[in-house]
Every structure is written in structure tokens, then in C-alpha cells.
Amino acid sequence: MNTATVRLYNTFTRRKEDLRPLDDGVVRIYSCGPTVYRFAHVGNLRTFMLPDLLRRSLDYLGYRSEQVMNITDVGHLTDDAFDRGEDKMLVAARLEKKAPEEIAAAYTEAFLDDIGKVNIRPAAQYPRATAYVPRMIELIQQLVANGHAYEVGGNVYYDIASFPAYGRLSRNTTDKLMAGARGEPDPRKRHPGDFTLWKAAGQHRTQVWDSPWGPGFPGWHIECSAMSMSIFGDRFDIHTGGADNVFPHHEAEIAQSEAIAGHRVVSLWMHGGLLMLSGTRMAKSAGNFFRITELEEQGFDPLAFRYLALQAKYRAPLNFGTEGLAGADRALDQLREKVAQWSRQAGSIDESWDSRFRAVLADDLDLPVAMALVADLVRSDVTPGAKAATLIAWDRVLGLDLNRAARERPLPAGASALLAARQKARDARDFARSDELRDQLASLGVTVIDTAEGQRIKP
Ligand SMILES: [Zn+2]
Numbered sequence: 001m002n003t004a005t006v007r008l009y010n011t012f013t014r015r016k017e018d019l020r021p022l023d024d025g026v027v028r029i030y031s032c033g034p035t036v037y038r039f040a041h042v043g044n045l046r047t048f049m050l051p052d053l054l055r056r057s058l059d060y061l062g063y064r065s066e067q068v069m070n071i072t073d074v075g076h077l078t079d080d081a082f083d084r085g086e087d088k089m090l091v092a093a094r095l096e097k098k099a100p101e102e103i104a105a106a107y108t109e110a111f112l113d114d115i116g117k118v119n120i121r122p123a124a125q126y127p128r129a130t131a132y133v134p135r136m137i138e139l140i141q142q143l144v145a146n147g148h149a150y151e152v153g154g155n156v157y158y159d160i161a162s163f164p165a166y167g168r169l170s171r172n173t174t175d176k177l178m179a180g181a182r183g184e185p186d187p188r189k190r191h192p193g194d195f196t197l198w199k200a201a202g203q204h205r206t207q208v209w210d211s212p213w214g215p216g217f218p219g220w221h222i223e224c225s226a227m228s229m230s231i232f233g234d235r236f237d238i239h240t241g242g243a244d245n246v247f248p249h250h251e252a253e254i255a256q257s258e259a260i261a262g263h264r265v266v267s268l269w270m271h272g273g274l275l276m277l278s279g280t281r282m283a284k285s286a287g288n289f290f291r292i293t294e295l296e297e298q299g300f301d302p303l304a305f306r307y308l309a310l311q312a313k314y315r316a317p318l319n320f321g322t323e324g325l326a327g328a329d330r331a332l333d334q335l336r337e338k339v340a341q342w343s344r345q346a347g348s349i350d351e352s353w354d355s356r357f358r359a360v361l362a363d364d365l366d367l368p369v370a371m372a373l374v375a376d377l378v379r380s381d382v383t384p385g386a387k388a389a390t391l392i393a394w395d396r397v398l399g400l401d402l403n404r405a406a407r408e409r410p411l412p413a414g415a416s417a418l419l420a421a422r423q424k425a426r427d428a429r430d431f432a433r434s435d436e437l438r439d440q441l442a443s444l445g446v447t448v449i450d451t452a453e454g455q456r457i458k459p
Contacts (some may be wrong), residue, residue: 004061004362008054008238009163009315011246011269012169016364019063019268021237026064029054030266031123032241032249033069036107040114041289042305042320043275043282047242049306050272050314052120054240055359056397057067067252069113069123070227073104073130074207074217100207104128114292117302119399125439127227129218136218136367139260140197140211148259152188154200160193163255170247195252197222221252225260228253234261238268243315244281246271273316295325303400304329307310310367310398332400338378339388339402347385349393355375357372370398411457412444422448423455 006019021027024331029053034040040048048069055065096103106277112122129359143149148162185192196219201208208215230235234257241250250269257265275282282289292302300322308328312318353373360369374394395402410417422437438448447458 004358006058006061006063006362007364008268008270009364011271012266017268017363019237021063022235022267026066027058027238028232028236029065029067029238029240030224030236031067031069031239032224032245033071033123033126034107034111035072035208036104036111038107039113041282042292043289044242045114045118045292045305046275046309046318047272048115048120049118050270051123051240051366052115052399053310053314053397054238054270054367055121056399057365060397061358061362067123068125068127068228068231070224071104071108071126071128072220072223073100073108074126074223096221104130117292117296118306119303119401125231127231129223129227130207130228132223132230133218135230136222137198137209139213139222139226139229139256140218142260143197143256146259148255149197150190151198151213152186154198154216155186155196156198156213157186157189157194158197158255160191160195160255163259165258166168166251166255169251169254172247172251177222195221195248196218197256214347215249221249222256224249224253225256227260229265229327234263236266238270239266240270240272241319243271243274267332272314273312273318276317276319277321279319290320300320300325300329301332306398307400310371310400313368314365318377335374335378335391335400336402336404339391340405342384342388343392343403345383345385345388347383347387347389348375350382350386350390353380353382353390354393361397367398370394374398411446415441415444415446418444419446419448419455419457426450426455 007016008019009015010017013171019027029051033047033048034044051067051069055067060063085276098106108126115122132155140149143158144151144156147159149156149158151157198211198213198218200213201215201217204217208217228239239250239253246269254266277289292305298300304325305328308320308325309318311328357370357373360366360373363369374391377390380387382390392403418437418441421432424440425431425433425437441448448455450456
């Protein structure tokens with residue numbers, strides 16, 4: 001199959017660029033993955049949905065792709081805990097009375113379960129940070145040797161002044177870089193914005209490694225340079241992450257990797273928009289996060305969250321609310337119901353609609369337009385069989401399980417007795433009674449329609 005030219009928005013250049021895979025056969029994608037000292041929330045899932053939609057789209061358009069996603073299994077690597085010297089992995093371990101490895105294993109498993117619920121396909125590899133510490137130490141040694149890093153008192157810092165392009169990805173000025181340095185700055189740093197590559201162990205006793213600078217642990221940013229270049233080499237196609245990773249995490253990764261490689265390492269940087277709740281970013285620290293299983297317990301289909309996410313451009317922030325989710329849940333059920341009905345008729349993919357769908361995907365994964373196309377196709381005069389075949393094909397990208405039968409919803413209390421009574425009334429041709437019962441059912445939120453096969457509940 002001929003592959004369409006795919007255009008993707010590159011955060012680095014702030015414009016859409018043609019995807020030109022370095023190796024014709026396969027597009028290599030590195031994605032920043034979860035920290036596994038806590039559950040992923042739906043905001044994290046939205047971030048991980050970006051590389052999934054990217055891979056599914058590439059696959060649909062005839063490309064092969066290979067994705068690597070790292071697992072951050074060292075709590076003190078993470079940025080939010082780092083400068084306060086707080087170690088979330090160890091805090092979690094202490095609270096749950098388990099070893100850090102057990103905590104990491106349990107939350108990694110929960111992460112894989114959660115992404116499965118929203119049909120995010122697993123990556124080809126999930127390297128763990130703790131398995132790459134020797135490689136991180138090697139990279140830090142190289143950075144010290146080539147003048148990009150310096151040691152003070154067992155800590156190693158990246159010298160941002162040594163890398164003039166620092167700040168380019170995030171369009172940060174030196175002032176903002178300084179403001180970006182958190183907590184108590186180490187007065188021994190050459191520049192307050194110099195970031196940590198290696199941190200002296202201090203009071204830490206677990207998850208500490210020996211190094212040329214004494215016992216300690218690596219900074220968060222070096223993790224992704226080490227894993228991406230160990231697995232893909234020093235050039236690969238696409239790096240993904242959340243918008244909150246642009247600075248400092250990815251800015252730092254570029255400074256590290258390029259100072260070592262001596263050239264550009266990542267061709268395209270893609271960032272997913274954040275999930276907002278009442279105007280605030282969904283985050284554990286803000287205390288406003290939901291796990292997908294919580295939404296499931298509230299009666300939502302987890303894929304309703306995916307449906308909701310598909311309605312927004314991946315780069316844009318998405319406002320999340322249970323009302324919007326309920327709407328998505330109903331819309332998804334109705335769509336499945338239609339596909340189930342139409343599937344009873346034979347039909348093949350409508351090529352003209354499909355080429356429009358492909359063009360939309362190739363234009364920077366424009367899923368909101370793809371979803372509008374779904375709605376247009378549903379209303380179109382295409383034959384039912386062709387509609388079903390086309391929608392089921394598109395579902396390889398959308399991942400909404402459209403050929404799954406609409407979910408059985410539990411009926412409200414009293415509804416089944418009313419339905420039985422109404423069936424009896426209809427059998428007795430007592431239509432006045434039947435209409436009365438239909439109104440009573442409607443007041444419970446149950447809409448009945450009469451078909452040749454008898455009464456049915458409208459989904
Ligand atoms: Zn990363």
C-alpha cells in the first residue's frame with residue numbers, strides 16, 4: 001500500500017512537518033511513561049493516548065511503528081519531589097509497608113490494566129529506570145568530560161550556559177529558566193537554572209547507587225536520555241510526552257542527549273494537551289484527580305473517556321467533567337447500537353469516505369474532524385452495510401469497540417414490572433393502558449418504542 005504523507009506538529013519548530021522516517025520500514029517512537037508510586041489518573045491516560053492514536057493512525061496509513069515507553073520506578077527521580085528532597089517512592093513504600101520494588105511492580109501492573117481499559121495498546125518495550133542507572137552514570141561521566149556538567153559536593157549539575165540552544169524547545173528566556181528552578185537553590189551552582197544530573201544520597205539509604213561522585217541517585221531527566229539512546233540509538237523519529245514535560249524535562253533531555261551525540265537526536269517532538277478539571281490541571285498534587293476505575297465504578301464505560309478525548313484536538317487542553325463524560329457514554333452506546341443494526345446487512349468500506357478519513361489522520365491526527373466525519377457518515381445516505389463496514393474499519397484507529405453490542409444498562413427500579421404490564425396491555429390490544437404505561441416508563445427515564453417484533457427500550 002502507498003503510504004500517505006503524514007504531517008505532524010513539531011513542538012520544537014512550532015509547525016506541522018512531514019514525517020520522514022529515518023528508517024523506511026519503521027517509525028520509532030519514545031514516550032515518557034508513568035511514575036509508578038501511585039495510580040495513573042485520567043489526565044495521565046490522556047497523555048498516553050497520544051502515542052496510541054499516533055501509532056494506530058500510522059498503522060492505518062500503512063506505516064509500521066515501534067514504541068518504547070519508560071517506567072519511572074525511582075520516586076526521587078521525579079521533578080515534583082526532587083528539589084524538596086522528598087522521595088515519593090519511599091513515602092509510598094513506608095505508607096504501604098512494602099519494598100520500593102514491590103510498590104513499583106504493583107503500580108506498573110495497575111497502569112497496564114488502566115491503559116487496557118481505554119484501549120491504549122501496549123508499547124513494544126517498557127524499560128525501567130532502575131535497570132539503566134549504570135548507563136545514566138556513563139552519560140553523566142561523558143557530560144562532565146566534555147565540559148557540559150560539573151560536580152560540587154557529590155552532586156553533578158548540567159551547565160546550561162554550555163548549551164546555547166537550552167530553552168529553545170520551551171521558548172524559555174534565561175529569566176524564566178531561573179524562575180523554573182525550584183526549592184532552595186544550591187548556592188554552589190554556576191547558574192540557578194542548572195539542573196541536577198546526579199544527587200548525593202544524603203539521608204537516603206534505599207534506591208542509592210555507587211558512582212564516581214559517591215553514593216547517590218540520578219536526576220529524572222537523564223533517565224530518558226539513557227533509555228531512548230540505549231534502545232533506539234542517537235537518532236529516532238518521534239518523542240512524545242505531556243505538555244507539562246516540555247519544560248524542564250524535555251528541554252533537559254535535548255541538552256543532555258545532543259551534548260553527547262553532537263547532533264539532533266529526535267526528529268519530531270509531540271506533546272499532548274493537559275486534562276483540566278474546573279480550569280485546573282488534573283494532578284495528584286491538586287487533589288482533583290480521577291482514576292479510570294473510579295469512573296467505571298460510577299457506571300461509565302471506560303471507553304466513554306476515550307470518546308470524550310477524541311472530541312478534542314490532542315494538543316489542546318481538554319475540560320473534563322462528568323456531564324461531558326455522560327454525554328460521551330450515551331453517544332458511544334448509540335453509535336454501537338447503530339453499528340450492530342447496520343452490520344446485519346452486507347457491505348464493504350466506502351472508499352470515498354475512507355479517503356477523507358485518511359486525509360484527516362494524516363493532517364496532524366485531527367481526531368475531532370475524524371469524529372465529525374463519523375457523525376456525517378452516520379447521517380449520510382451510504383447503505384447501512386457500507387456504513388457498518390466503514391465504521392468498523394475506522395475503529396482500528398478510534399479504538400471505541402464499535403462492533404461491541406451496546407451495553408445492557410440496569411433498568412431503574414419498577415421499570416421491568418411496568419414493561420411486563422405494558423406487554424400484557426398490548427397483547428390485549430388495550431392501547432390506552434399501553435400509552436399510560438409508556439408515559440410512566442418515560443418518567444423513569446426509560447423510552448420504549450414499538451417495533452414489529454414487540455416493544456423495545458431505546459438505548
Ligand atoms: Zn521522559
